[in-house]
Amino acid sequence: MPGPVGPPAYRRGVSIELRWAVTDGPAGTAAVTLPEDGTAARVLGLDRSGGFWCSREAGGCGGRLVLEARDGARPHFRHSGDVRCAFTAADAGPxxxxxxxxxxxxxxxxxxxxxxxxxxxxxxxxxxxxxxxxxxxxxxxxxxxxxxxxxxxxxxxxxxxxxxxxxxxxxxxxxxxxxxxxxxxxxxxxxxxxxxxxxxxxxxxxxxxxxxxxxxxxxxxxxxxxxxxARALHACRAADRQEAARRAARCAERAAQGAREHPRVEAPPVLPFPA
Structure with missing residues (x-):
């Protein structure tokens, strides 16, 4: 069985808004995230009338969560009571x-x-x-x-x-x-x-x-x-690069061969005009 996905270590005195939960029990994996809109969040609460939990499989405490969706405030979950949970002090999102x-x-x-x-x-x-x-x-x-x-x-x-x-x-x-x-x-x-x-x-x-x-x-x-x-395209592009490299090598070889067959003749030095 896979182990739980853990958040960063618990720290006292820090509160982070909880926007994730599961709907299938304390060790559940059916995760939901709250929408930004309060009305949509309340609809989610009605659709999931069985409740929400802080999943132990995600590294949480397994406790019940309460959906808070007040007018004018960003929807979020909160733990019932004073609960020691890693997600009260860490971002549960990851x-x-x-x-x-x-x-x-x-x-x-x-x-x-x-x-x-x-x-x-x-x-x-x-x-x-x-x-x-x-x-x-x-x-x-x-x-x-x-x-x-x-x-x-x-x-x-x-x-x-x-x-x-x-x-x-x-x-x-x-x-x-x-x-x-x-x-x-x-x-x-x-x-x-x-x-x-x-x-x-x-x-x-x-x-x-x-x-x-x-x-x-x-x-x-x-x-x-x-x-x-995608693999065929990669093979085609690789073949194109190889062919381009071969053409460049042939051009370089022809240039080198031409230089060998027709060496450059140096002009004779210019002698000083006799006094």
Whole structure:
């Protein structure tokens, strides 16, 4: 079972507005975020009449939450009573964002008959998902990741399974650029309602967005509509570069050969006029 997604350490005397919750119990994963509009927030409260909790799976306390949506004030959740919780002093957003991705990926893989192992990557907003049945791993990265760290993790994951697929959130786009340059295709990921969208990026700067449900995980790796076309485009661009390099080399060789066959004749020195 995956461990909870933890927030920064608890600090007394600091209060941060809580805008995230779950609707399926103290250890739930059905995360919701409050809309900015008070009326929309009240409608959300009516739709989720079963209540809201501070999810232990996100690193919270598991306690009940009360929806506050007063006129003229920004909607937010508050704990019932004086509760010691990490989310009273830390932004819950990153932890719940990761929780929503974990839930969507887990459901997508379960629908294909897999039993994945989902783990949080310590020290970063990321998930490592291993699907042993097809020797595949998914790496979800939602926070910035330096190039050296990306290469180290990618190499480590590839020593464990045959296929590794990275899914990059908006903040990790530069890491996606690195993979795009290396492999000719990279996958962006965005939340869409309760599910996820996958963006297939190609070397010409295009991105084709598809629902996660349109993708599949097989013994050959992650399959998404548009990925084969992106790889073909990369191969075409690589072939064009190689051909351009060969033409440049041939031109340089012809120029060098011409210089050998027709060496430059130095003009005779100008003698001084006799006095």
């Amino acid at each position: 932890a719940y964002e990761l929780l929503r991705h974990r839930r969507a990926l887990g459901a997508w893989l379960a629908a294909q008959g897999f039993r994945p192992v989902l783990e949080e990557v310590p020290g970063t907003s990321g998930l490592h998902v291993v699907v042993a049945e097809v020797s595949c791993a998914l790496a979800v990265q939602l926070s910035p990741l330096p190039d050296t760290a990306w290469r180290e993790r990618d190499d480590r994951y590839r020593r464990q399974v045959r296929h590794v697929t990275w899914l990059y959130g908006p903040a990790a786009e530069s890491a996606g650029d690195t993979e795009l340059a290396v492999r000719g295709v990279a996958y962006a990921v965005r939340r869409h309602n309760t599910g996820l969208l996958v963006g297939v990026r190609d070397v010409d700067g295009g991105t084709r967005w598809v629902r996660l449900g349109a993708c599949r995980l097989t013994a050959d790796g992650f399959e998404a509509p548009g990925a084969a076309e």
